[in-house]
Amino acid sequence: MEPTGSDVKEVDPTPSAVPMISMQAVNKHFGSLHVLKDIDLEVDRGQVIVVLGPSGSGKSTLCRTINRLEPIDSGTIAIDGEILPSEGKKLAQLRSDVGMVFQSFNLFAHKTILQNVTLAPMKVRKKSKAEAREKAMELLERVGIANQADKYPAQLSGGQQQRVAIARSLAMNPKVMLFDEPTSALDPEMINEVLNVMTSLAADGMTMLVVTHEMGFARGAANRVVFMDGGAIVESAEPSQFFTNPQTDRAKDFLGKILHH
Ligand SMILES: Nc1ncnc2c1ncn2[C@@H]1O[C@H](COP(=O)(O)OP(=O)(O)OP(=O)(O)O)[C@@H](O)[C@H]1O
Ligand SMILES: [Mg+2]
Numbered sequence: 001m002e003p004t005g006s007d008v009k010e011v012d013p014t015p016s017a018v019p020m021i022s023m024q025a026v027n028k029h030f031g032s033l034h035v036l037k038d039i040d041l042e043v044d045r046g047q048v049i050v051v052l053g054p055s056g057s058g059k060s061t062l063c064r065t066i067n068r069l070e071p072i073d074s075g076t077i078a079i080d081g082e083i084l085p086s087e088g089k090k091l092a093q094l095r096s097d098v099g100m101v102f103q104s105f106n107l108f109a110h111k112t113i114l115q116n117v118t119l120a121p122m123k124v125r126k127k128s129k130a131e132a133r134e135k136a137m138e139l140l141e142r143v144g145i146a147n148q149a150d151k152y153p154a155q156l157s158g159g160q161q162q163r164v165a166i167a168r169s170l171a172m173n174p175k176v177m178l179f180d181e182p183t184s185a186l187d188p189e190m191i192n193e194v195l196n197v198m199t200s201l202a203a204d205g206m207t208m209l210v211v212t213h214e215m216g217f218a219r220g221a222a223n224r225v226v227f228m229d230g231g232a233i234v235e236s237a238e239p240s241q242f243f244t245n246p247q248t249d250r251a252k253d254f255l256g257k258i259l260h261h
Contacts, residue, residue, distance in 0.1 A: 021209065026072050066209070105158070
């Protein structure tokens with residue numbers, strides 16, 4: 001018997017052609033401040049983008065719009081081909097596809113490390129306790145702190161807490177990870193342990209957008225550097241290109257300041 005139309009599985013012929021993150025003509029204001037100006041940004045599956053720019057240029061706001069922590073005024077944002085709705089159940093689903101790690105670790109102080117990591121998978125993904133624990137321990141192992149599982153956040157160093165925050169995000173199986181200055185609050189000796197975790201995530205193929213001043217990470221792990229100034233993307237280039245041959249005076253000025261510190 002010939003298969004009828006409904007028996008034939010639809011196969012997307014070019015799934016990798018859909019960018020994992022796609023922002024088109026995104027604008028946002030805070031009152032009279034035009035904080036994101038016509039942002040166009042595409043991040044392919046598995047790519048790592050480092051976002052650089054002076055203080056107040058809109059880097060955090062950009063991150064926050066990608067999972068709708070901040071609403072936008074116009075334009076579209078799509079994750080894996082799905083346009084982010086402004087509210088509702090679908091938003092919650094898409095938002096959980098986007099993990100976010102901030103400068104401050106934001107762990108639940110009165111829950112153990114293990115509980116911090118199992119909470120959302122149990123509540124939001126309706127995982128059983130056993131299943132959530134198994135996955136959490138695997139992730140804590142991966143970020144190198146499985147032996148701290150029963151401690152509370154305050155008993156851990158900043159670097160360890162940030163690694164818990166990363167494990168907690170990963171526990172939701174996100175398609176994309178956003179990092180907003182994840183090492184800025186850390187003592188120097190703890191920065192590398194967090195960057196190493198991020199580098200290995202990148203090597204495993206995670207799609208990542210990272211706001212950081214860690215130029216070693218940008219040079220070593222990023223596929224592309226995006227430079228923002230005054231709410232706009234003014235340069236987008238491969239790291240080697242951007243660092244050796246920035247095109248705009250604003251980028252040259254910025255690099256001059258941060259590289260000679
Ligand atoms: N909730 C808010 N209400 C009003 N203005 C805001 C708000 N959040 C940010 N801004 C303003 O928007 C601009 C961009 O802020 P944003 O935090 O995105 O910059 P940034 O590039 O992340 O800076 P930094 O490097 O200091 O973290 C700044 O002028 C900031 O003061
Ligand atoms: Mg910021």
